[in-house]
Every structure is written in structure tokens, then in C-alpha cells.
Amino acid sequence: MHIGFIIEHWDNLEPLKSSTLTIIRECVKRNHKVSILYTNNLTVRNNIVHGFIQTINEMDKIPENIVTFYKKVQFEKKLTALHAFDCIMLRKDPPINPLVLNFLDAIKDETVIINDVDGIRKANNKLYTTTFHDPNNTFLPxxxxxxxxxxxxxxxxxxxxxxxxxxxxxxxxxxxxxxxxxxxxxxxxxxxxxxxxxxxxxxxxxxxYIQGAENGDVRVLMLNGKYLGAYHRKPAEGELRANIQAGGTAHKYTLTQSQKNVCRKIGAKLLADGLYFVGLDMIGDKILEVNVLNPGGITNINRLNKLKLHQNVVDFLEEKVEEKIEKRAELEYLLKRLSELRE
The missing domain is CATH 3.30.1490.20 (ATP-grasp fold, A domain)
Incomplete structure (x- = not known):
């Protein structure tokens, strides 16, 4: 299948840290056609949404080392209609320009988009947590x-x-x-x-201010409404922010039972809104933020726990595409039968 990744810029990816690059490499390993696209490369040609995409050229051998893979990737640039993609992953830091979502509206019925366009509209900023029902602040600060x-x-x-x-x-x-x-x-x-x-x-x-914030937070990854993995982010000395971009460090972590209960509590809501791949930032049992555009953490969780969470993500992409193909075939069959009955 053909999978597209809408990213900030290829040159800005950090091979040893980038969850996006890890997912891309797994897609290439599975012989999927993979392309990247920047938001300023979206365009409309005769009322059809296109993009100036960059498709990864086939490799004789796919390097096991992620840094080597990153360095060896070569692209072929081409203007392509976006409905040619079987799946598109949005992997760009927020906030995203609402016009990007308008472009994607044109293909959302034909192409699997992770996360769902309408779900991203709801959760494009930190106000999304207001849609959770928690009047007593049991899991929201x-x-x-x-x-x-x-x-x-x-x-x-x-x-x-x-x-x-x-x-x-x-x-x-x-x-x-x-x-x-x-x-x-x-x-x-x-x-x-x-x-x-x-x-x-x-x-x-x-x-x-949540007690314990000085010790950092926990990044939790959710896939298809369920807990996927987590790690502890500790801030640098003299720093409040635990984000890795702000100098925080990654440490192994096991969710408590009460934290797992919180994840289960909001999992159905995420799924209903089409927010399939999500990052939660938690301190104790409180959710500080919900990250729906470019949640990171796969590389750290993999390294700390000897896991391969990127494989779970690509498994899910394949399942969603297969599900859409089956639904389309079912609809076409029903329409054909309806036409035959009318005759």
C-alpha cells in the first residue's frame, strides 16, 4: 500500500529520537510505498487535491541501523493526487493550520487518515480535555x-x-x-x-500545580483507544519542563493500576473521536495534555523496554486500510445488487 507522512521537514528528523522515522522505516521494511509531504506542498489542480510529494526510492537492502537508513534514503519528487494514498499519517507539531484539514477533507472518505480529520479539529489544541467529563477533577487538574x-x-x-x-x-x-x-x-x-x-x-x-511535578511527568502512548506504552520524563536540574526537547531525560516506567484505569476511562472517547494514535502527559493520575498530532516516545519506550512498538503502529495502519477496502467492496456490492433489483 501507499502510505504518506505529513511532516515538518525531513532534514529536521533526529534519527535516534524520531518516532516518525521509526514508523517510516518499518513501512519500508514491509515493502509499502512511502512518501513524505509538507503542508506548504498541498495544492488543488482542477478541483482535485494534490501534493508535491517525495517518494522513497526502493533500496537493494534496508539498513538495520536507523541512522544509516536515514542517510541512505533518496526521494523521487512528483505532483500526486492525494486520493492515491491508502493511508496518510499526520506527524507535525501543533498547532496545525486549519486549511491543511480542509485539504484533507476532500479525501477523508477515500483514504485512511491518522488521526481522523474531524478528531484533530476537536483536539488541535489543549482545550480538548474540556470535552472529558470530570467535574470533580479526579483525572484532570x-x-x-x-x-x-x-x-x-x-x-x-x-x-x-x-x-x-x-x-x-x-x-x-x-x-x-x-x-x-x-x-x-x-x-x-x-x-x-x-x-x-x-x-x-x-x-x-x-x-x-500538581505535587510531584518537579520530578517530571509520564508520557503515555495510546493506540486504538488502548494503552500501548509509557516512560518517565525527568526534567534537567533547575528546570520544570520534562519534555525531551527541553532537556528532559527518559527513564523506564510502569503505569500504576489507577493510571491504567484513567487510560481506560478516556480510551473510548479518543476512539469515538477518531484519535487513534495519541500521547498523554500525566503526573500521578492527572492528565495534563493530550497530544494528537505528533506524539513521540516510541524510540524511548522501545529502548528502555526492548520493545518494537512501531510494529504495533504499522500493524494498525494495515488493519485500518484493509477495513476500509472491505467496507468499500461491501458498499459496491450492495449498490450493484440494488441496481440489479431495480432492473
Missing amino acids: VTHVSGSKKYINKIIEESVSEKLILKPLDGSGGKGVIVLEKNAKSNINSLLDFYIDKSGDKYVILQE
Whole structure:
């Protein structure tokens, strides 16, 4: 089958860290045709959505070493109609331009898209957790989102906690995440001036500080609504953010039973929204964020546990494509039978 990956840029992939590259290599190993595509290469030709894609040329022998594979990959560039893909994986850091989803709308009934286009619309930013029903904050931290300095200041004043987490709504990779000390009131307004502009288009998240946050968080990968794997991300010394991009380190981790229960609790919701491959950031039993566009962690979980989670992901892609082919064949058969009965 032909699998496309919408990514930021091939040159930016880090072979030893990239989950995307690991999945791509597995697809190539299974003799699937693999192409990459950048969002600025999407186009429409005579009302049909195309892309200037780069297809990986066949290799005589596929290197076992991921770095060698990355270096040896060569591409053939070609303008191609996107409905020629059997499957497309979106693997680009958020936020994604809504126009990209409009392009993909044209093919979503013909091509398997992971994650689902409408699901990404719902979960394209950190507001998605508001769709989970957790009025008593059993698995979601107390969270406020606003573009109003006045409102954010009011919440800070009313808070009984001495520490709060402030971060931009559209950030990723731990960028812009800071700890607000309530007693440092003189700095709060200047910080809010930086995060919120006068247009009101910039939103911030104000979140309760969860005890134990200084020890990092847990990245949990979910596939098809079920727990796939996890690892512990510890922040660098003097750093709050545990993200690997921010200097955090990866450590082996086994989910507690209560954490597994939380994963089960939201798994059905993820599946219903077409969010098949998802990363959860957790501290204790609380979900801080849901990552639906480019969740990483496969390489770390594989290394720490001697697993091959990328194989599970490609198995799933193959199953979804086969499922769509079977449904299409079934529909064509029913339409044919209906036509014959009318005659």
C-alpha cells in the first residue's frame, strides 16, 4: 500500500529520537510505498487535491541501523493526487493550520487518515480535555483558559495554591511553560503582557500545580483507544519542563493500576473521536495534555523496554486500510445488487 507522512521537514528528523522515522522505516521494511509531504506542498489542480510529494526510492537492502537508513534514503519528487494514498499519517507539531484539514477533507472518505480529520479539529489544541467529563477533577487538574488578563489575575488572586502553572494554549514541546509563584505579584502582570496581546487572540492556560511535578511527568502512548506504552520524563536540574526537547531525560516506567484505569476511562472517547494514535502527559493520575498530532516516545519506550512498538503502529495502519477496502467492496456490492433489483 501507499502510505504518506505529513511532516515538518525531513532534514529536521533526529534519527535516534524520531518516532516518525521509526514508523517510516518499518513501512519500508514491509515493502509499502512511502512518501513524505509538507503542508506548504498541498495544492488543488482542477478541483482535485494534490501534493508535491517525495517518494522513497526502493533500496537493494534496508539498513538495520536507523541512522544509516536515514542517510541512505533518496526521494523521487512528483505532483500526486492525494486520493492515491491508502493511508496518510499526520506527524507535525501543533498547532496545525486549519486549511491543511480542509485539504484533507476532500479525501477523508477515500483514504485512511491518522488521526481522523474531524478528531484533530476537536483536539488541535489543549482545550480538548474540556470535552472529558470530570467535574470533580479526579483525572484532570483544575484548569482555566482565557485571553483576558483581568480574568487570569482574578483566578490567581482567588487561588489557595502558592504555585500555579502558566503556559500558552498553542505551545508544544514544553515551550513557554513556567511556574507562577503567587507571592511574586510584581512579575505577574509583565508575564501576562508577554503571553496575552491586546487583540485578545492569544490565550493562556492557568493550571493547578500538581505535587510531584518537579520530578517530571509520564508520557503515555495510546493506540486504538488502548494503552500501548509509557516512560518517565525527568526534567534537567533547575528546570520544570520534562519534555525531551527541553532537556528532559527518559527513564523506564510502569503505569500504576489507577493510571491504567484513567487510560481506560478516556480510551473510548479518543476512539469515538477518531484519535487513534495519541500521547498523554500525566503526573500521578492527572492528565495534563493530550497530544494528537505528533506524539513521540516510541524510540524511548522501545529502548528502555526492548520493545518494537512501531510494529504495533504499522500493524494498525494495515488493519485500518484493509477495513476500509472491505467496507468499500461491501458498499459496491450492495449498490450493484440494488441496481440489479431495480432492473
